[in-house]
Amino acid sequence: MSAPLWARTATELAGLLQAGEVSATEVTTSVLERVEAVEAGIGAYLTRTSEDALGTAAEVDARRAGGEDPGPLAGVPIAIKDIICTQGVRTTAGSALLANYVPPYSATVATRIAGAGLPVIGKTNLDEFAMGSSTENSAFGPTRNPWDTAKVPGGSSGGSAAAVAAGEAVWSIGTDTGGSIRQPASLCGVVGLKPTYGLVSRSGLIAFASSLDQAGPFTRCVRDAALLLGVIAGHDPRDATSLPTPVPDFAEGIDAGVRGMRIGIPTELMAAGLQDGVRARVEECIGLLEKLGAEVGEVSLPTFAYGIDAYYLIAPAEASANLARFDGVRYGVRVDGDDVTTMNSRTRAAGFGAEVKRRIMLGTYSLSAGYYDAYYGKAQKVRTLIINDFARAYGSFDLLVSPTSPTTAFGFGERTQDPLTMYLSDVCTVPTSLAGACAISIPCGLAAEDGLPVGLQVMGQALDEVRVLRAAYALEQELGFKAEPPGWVAG
Amino acid sequence: MGISRADVEHVARLARLALTEDEIALFGDQLGRILEHAARVTSLDTEGVEPTSHPLPLRNVFRPDEPNFPAPCLSHEAALANAPAAEDGHFRVPRILEEEPAEGEA
Numbered sequence: 001m002s003a004p005l006w007a008r009t010a011t012e013l014a015g016l017l018q019a020g021e022v023s024a025t026e027v028t029t030s031v032l033e034r035v036e037a038v039e040a041g042i043g044a045y046l047t048r049t050s051e052d053a054l055g056t057a058a059e060v061d062a063r064r065a066g067g068e069d070p071g072p073l074a075g076v077p078i079a080i081k082d083i084i085c086t087q088g089v090r091t092t093a094g095s096a097l098l099a100n101y102v103p104p105y106s107a108t109v110a111t112r113i114a115g116a117g118l119p120v121i122g123k124t125n126l127d128e129f130a131m132g133s134s135t136e137n138s139a140f141g142p143t144r145n146p147w148d149t150a151k152v153p154g155g156s157s158g159g160s161a162a163a164v165a166a167g168e169a170v171w172s173i174g175t176d177t178g179g180s181i182r183q184p185a186s187l188c189g190v191v192g193l194k195p196t197y198g199l200v201s202r203s204g205l206i207a208f209a210s211s212l213d214q215a216g217p218f219t220r221c222v223r224d225a226a227l228l229l230g231v232i233a234g235h236d237p238r239d240a241t242s243l244p245t246p247v248p249d250f251a252e253g254i255d256a257g258v259r260g261m262r263i264g265i266p267t268e269l270m271a272a273g274l275q276d277g278v279r280a281r282v283e284e285c286i287g288l289l290e291k292l293g294a295e296v297g298e299v300s301l302p303t304f305a306y307g308i309d310a311y312y313l314i315a316p317a318e319a320s321a322n323l324a325r326f327d328g329v330r331y332g333v334r335v336d337g338d339d340v341t342t343m344n345s346r347t348r349a350a351g352f353g354a355e356v357k358r359r360i361m362l363g364t365y366s367l368s369a370g371y372y373d374a375y376y377g378k379a380q381k382v383r384t385l386i387i388n389d390f391a392r393a394y395g396s397f398d399l400l401v402s403p404t405s406p407t408t409a410f411g412f413g414e415r416t417q418d419p420l421t422m423y424l425s426d427v428c429t430v431p432t433s434l435a436g437a438c439a440i441s442i443p444c445g446l447a448a449e450d451g452l453p454v455g456l457q458v459m460g461q462a463l464d465e466v467r468v469l470r471a472a473y474a475l476e477q478e479l480g481f482k483a484e485p486p487g488w489v490a491g
Numbered sequence: 492m493g494i495s496r497a498d499v500e501h502v503a504r505l506a507r508l509a510l511t512e513d514e515i516a517l518f519g520d521q522l523g524r525i526l527e528h529a530a531r532v533t534s535l536d537t538e539g540v541e542p543t544s545h546p547l548p549l550r551n552v553f554r555p556d557e558p559n560f561p562a563p564c565l566s567h568e569a570a571l572a573n574a575p576a577a578e579d580g581h582f583r584v585p586r587i588l589e590e591e592p593a594e595g596e597a
Contacts, residue, residue, distance in 0.1 A: 104569035105562075197546050211545045237561035240552040241545075309529040320506060327507070329582050334575035340585050341507065349509040357508055361499070361518050362525060364506040374533060375526070380542030382532045387543060420525055436546020462546075 107204020
């Protein structure tokens with residue numbers, strides 16, 4: 001028996017659709033049935049758009065039947081993180097404040113997905129305003145990890161990661177500010193790619209930290225990530241920070257291998273605090289890269305140890321400015337007050353959850369008179385030092401490899417009482433974010449002690465996605481690891 | 492390092508957040524601990540280091556001076572559609588300015 005349609009990769013489905021062996025309606029229906037079967041136990045979606053998805057699928061089928069080419073990936077169903085605006089479809093950012101917000105326009109990412117003919121299954125759950133590493137901070141309840149529903153899926157794009165891991169979408173879109181694509185990909189056993197800052201338009205993304213936010217794909221295999229990146233990447237005149245560079249074919253030559261590639265292992269990211277099972281799997285991958293012909297060596301990037309500190313001064317500072325727009329005037333809920341200031345303060349107090357308030361406070365504090373130079377200004381200089389460290393490493397190495405997360409998925413409530421412990425979940429992903437560069441997380445096996453997925457991170461320089469994808473693909477093929485959580489119906 | 496109650500209240504005022512008593516106590520403690528960790532950055536020598544505010548080299552971006560580039564603007568109706576209160580084509584907010592005193596008063 002072959003695997004059900006919902007369990008296939010986008011690459012396989014695209015082939016079947018183009019050959020006319022299945023219809024987009026059949027594929028979409030298969031995914032919708034899977035959602036129906038497992039969603040109650042996972043909670044990946046905040047809003048389901050089944051009818052829209054079937055409408056897109058029918059349109060794709062009609063175009064193919066009429067001899068038109070609807071595009072190479074048309075008909076492969078997708079899910080979109082609910083911080084990406086979708087015209088006419090509620091977009092909440094996981095916040096009670098935006099519980100009834102229906103955007104009057106679509107993000108460029110969503111427009112490009114529609115243009116590629118991808119049926120949208122729904123909008124996925126997230127930590128409120130993308131702040132968190134566990135998807136426990138959503139105002140609409142948590143998402144559960146398909147590998148073990150007592151564990152978190154990671155965050156902030158936990159819904160997008162869990163949807164793909166559970167077979168509730170073939171692929172999905174998340175956003176990554178300090179690791180919010182890579183860390184949940186790691187915890188859920190799927191592929192997650194954070195593209196170079198500026199490669200994918202931020203127009204229509206509800207902003208968290210403007211100098212860091214970046215949308216990117218979650219997929220079941222590396223080739224799918226290359227294909228989906230091709231759909232969403234490219235210059236956008238609506239985003240002044242969008243890079244006006246040409247978009248390569250990310251999948252072309254993806255099987256070129258790693259022979260001769262120089263791969264560095266940052267010692268600071270293999271340091272204490274790493275779970276044993278994570279370390280073992282990552283070391284195994286390093287061995288495989290050597291076996292495949294890469295030149296592997298250790299490299300010290302001393303400022304990486306300060307990455308989390310710089311990040312948790314810079315990101316909240318930007319967040320405190322971005323979230324000032326939620327004032328109860330133009331959109332969202334409002335709590336009345338006798339004057340504007342009271343109305344603003346009460347609205348924000350009622351609409352924001354604890355983590356968002358904490359970060360607004362943290363950001364406002366570090367930007368306030370008397371602390372600006374010591375905290376925010378200093379963190380920006382440390383950001384420069386981290387970028388310099390990367391540049392030095394890339395003088396000797398083509399790529400860097402590390403664990404994506406120091407641990408496998410953790411239990412609900414385990415880190416919520418201590419924000420600092422939660423923040424340390426992002427220690428391996430934050431440096432790339434601060435540098436605006438690209439990185440991918442791929443599932444590389446299960447940790448011996450708990451049987452949960454381990455993610456391996458491959459980091460590259462800005463706009464070096466092609467090389468990052470090649471290395472990840474080579475490793476994925478060599479590992480031959482099929483990340484199928486319990487309950488997955490294999491072919 | 493704790494953060495004083497006065498500081499928490501001051502920052503909450505700046506941030507337009509009406510905090511509860513419990514939140515004031517909790518944030519004072521938590522922000523203190525987070526900032527203590529983050530303050531490790533102060534131990535690094537950054538003499539002569541330029542700050543990075545943005546990972547890309549910043550440049551000015553121009554666009555044609557056309558009202559509908561790169562896309563048509565939102566209609567008046569669409570812009571107001573999500574407002575908690577609107578009236579006569581405007582966002583409705585509580586009074587910002589005091590009423591002018593009537594002649595003969597003040």
